[in-house]
Amino acid sequence: MASDKPAHRFDPNFTKNVIEGMGPATTPRNREVLGALIRHIHDFAREVELTVDEWMEGVKFVNALGEIYYTSNKTRNETHRICDVLGLESLVDEIAHKIISEGELDPTSSSILGPFWSPNAPFRELGGEIFQDGVPPNGRVTKMHGVIRDIITGQPIPGAVFDIWQASANGKYDFQDPENQTPNNLRGKFRANEKGEYWFYCLHPTAYSLPRDGPSWQLLSLMDRHPMRPAHIHIMVTHPDYQGCTTQLYPNDDPWVKSDTVFAVKDDLVVDFKPIKEKDPKAVLELEYNVNLAPKGYKGKI
């Protein structure tokens, strides 16, 4: 292995010189982040003895990422997806939420945002449906409901916003599927009532593959990995006085739940979609999911 070779085989001052090239007006945080980035990039290159051709392949790969973003009118963010495939978004999410989860309390686990969230999802009435284009033939309508509470007091949080987005039964989100879905299909925001309750109708989610073309598929192929995400529902719960929670929920019977290609599954996010108890002409399944939010400033979250 290249990594067994002594580090002093290469100029021992090179990396230091590059890092110390930063001038006095560099902010302390930029110095810390960029200094560590330079050190790790150099250590990586020395450790594997990166060849000129391999580095050039990397340059081409990065250019291809930005090209696809630009030529897709910024709807296809392969750079974001590459970070997911390498586990970076999940790791950054873990880091961001470590400070809360190191406390004694137990707020709802977070998970990655992913590239399909939209800032334009409409508000809908409590009890409404997010499938605005009708139920697809193999869709299983689920009544999702729960209570949003303050993690410290246990009191409900009236007015908290529950934002949900999900792929359709064909595994595609609205903006990947303009022939079958109108914009904002399977997206919606709901405002919790005075008891902190929310409820609406969505679909049992469907597992899907990341796109099998483009740079992320190229990378997955190099690593001999499957491109499957387990079925999931995305949620983002926010309130002006609380730290928001972005997460994903996974049906416990999904075959990909143990090998998510973006490493986003956490044990407590695996949930049970049950046959609905109270007869409801609209739904065959139900999912109860309660969310606990930490007040802003709790444990000094960054």
Place this chain on the structure above:
Amino acid sequence: MASDKPAHRFDPNFTKNVIEGMGPATTPRNREVLGALIRHIHDFAREVELTVDEWMEGVKFVNALGEIYYTSNKTRNETHRICDVLGLESLVDEIAHKIISEGELDPTSSSILGPFWSPNAPFRELGGEIFQDGVPPNGRVTKMHGVIRDIITGQPIPGAVFDIWQASANGKYDFQDPENQTPNNLRGKFRANEKGEYWFYCLHPTAYSLPRDGPSWQLLSLMDRHPMRPAHIHIMVTHPDYQGCTTQLYPNDDPWVKSDTVFAVKDDLVVDFKPIKEKDPKAVLELEYNVNLAPKGYKGKI
């Protein structure tokens, strides 16, 4: 400092799981390179406790790199330039040439290719001029000459190709400066004669700034660094039986030679442009530069 915090603060199995996600059909080299890349990216993120916003800034930055490459018709490779600014191209060059330079012999030092080499430079006659658009007002014509030899036998290498490219006196290469320069101005290839000799007329080079717009300038600004490259001439010397040499030569009186913004200067590449000895109506300066090439296969160069 974040790096003083214990590593076990975060899930100790996460990185291992991502790396072990690679399937059995991954090639050994891809496993080595991508495994090390994932490990260093994760270690970097944990060490600086990278925030979601910082990571997102990075995603936007990468997308901007590819966008500028695409929208410039692939003439402006900011991804390549970012690698130079971070010292990566120089480091990869050092790694590639370490095996030769660890031998007892002393071949000509290499340096980075940079983003301005062209595969289309024309062959010119020995003794010709590379400034095909005339000598710019502040240009100092230099007669460059030397011998290309086999590093082991000391014998000349007839037919070796000496490819030179340089910026004009305004600090711009032909494809950055279409209003003042025709394509292939200040570029040319020369074939050494039967004694391994080459000679031609070029300009004393001029220091220049990297572009002061776009992502590489943004990064330099964050690091409070100047964007200057010392004056230099690029050369690439090749022959089918020898390992090629790509390098750059720097005038020893240049003010930026100690702080090159792409870290490409090596001591033995700093040269003396002297007033020309034998009277020559065409030139005011001369530069003698001899090149030593290693035969293919020497020291098992990768």
